[in-house]
Amino acid sequence: MESIFNLDNQNSNLDSKIVAGLVRVSQVFKTLLLEKSKEYQLSPIQIQLLIFIEYHDKDKSTISYLAKEFNLSKPTISDTIKLLEKKLYITKTFDKNDSRSYTINLTPTGKMIVLETENFIDPLTKIIKNSALNKKLILWESITNMIKQLNELEIISVQRTCLKCKFYSKKSNQSFCSLLNQNLKIEDIRIDCLDFE
Ligand code: SF4
Secondary structure (H helix, E strand, O other): OOOOOOHHHHHOOHHHHHHHHHHHHHHHHHHHHHHHHHHOOOOHHHHHHHHHHHHOOHHHOOHHHHHHHOOOOHHHHHHHHHHHHHOOOEEEEEOOOOOOOEEEEEOHHHHHHHHHHHHHHHHHHHHHHOOOHHHHHHHHHHHHHHHHHHHHOOOOOOOEOHHHOOOEEEEOOEEEEOOOOEEEOHHHOOOEOOOOO
């Protein structure tokens, strides 16, 4: 396959330009997160973990789940959690039947840090908000399909999207969720559903 980073290839090929554009956007995400992490003297992954724990169920706030979610090793997540505990941003609730196993809870200070840092993504949110609805729908359909295919290639290991959910079906081009008992339009497709199975 021709290199997308070779500008002669990139500039004469739409596929390469789209992939190069996605790389740029992912760099923006990293830059914004890094700026915020410097401001709060936290690492990017510490901020990401705090935000994830705040908005997901307890069964997803375990070392194993977080390791899969963020494609990191269990020791790396465990060390990061230890540092967050030292900073008094999280506490651990140990399993009564297994003293090595625990779920992670945010302290009130941890919750405050989430409120203050989660706006790192605002510049991207504003751009999307100002786009026309028809363009957003096309973009959303492409993103959800891309995520599904990346999961099938085992590049994204955890995902809770309709397109891989047992409650999802598609008949005559119409998506349907049997749990919510409703048709799903493009804008209804989720990539992180609390009811995903
Ligand atoms: S809305 Fe949730 S429960 Fe329904 S199909 Fe999508 S992921 Fe599954």
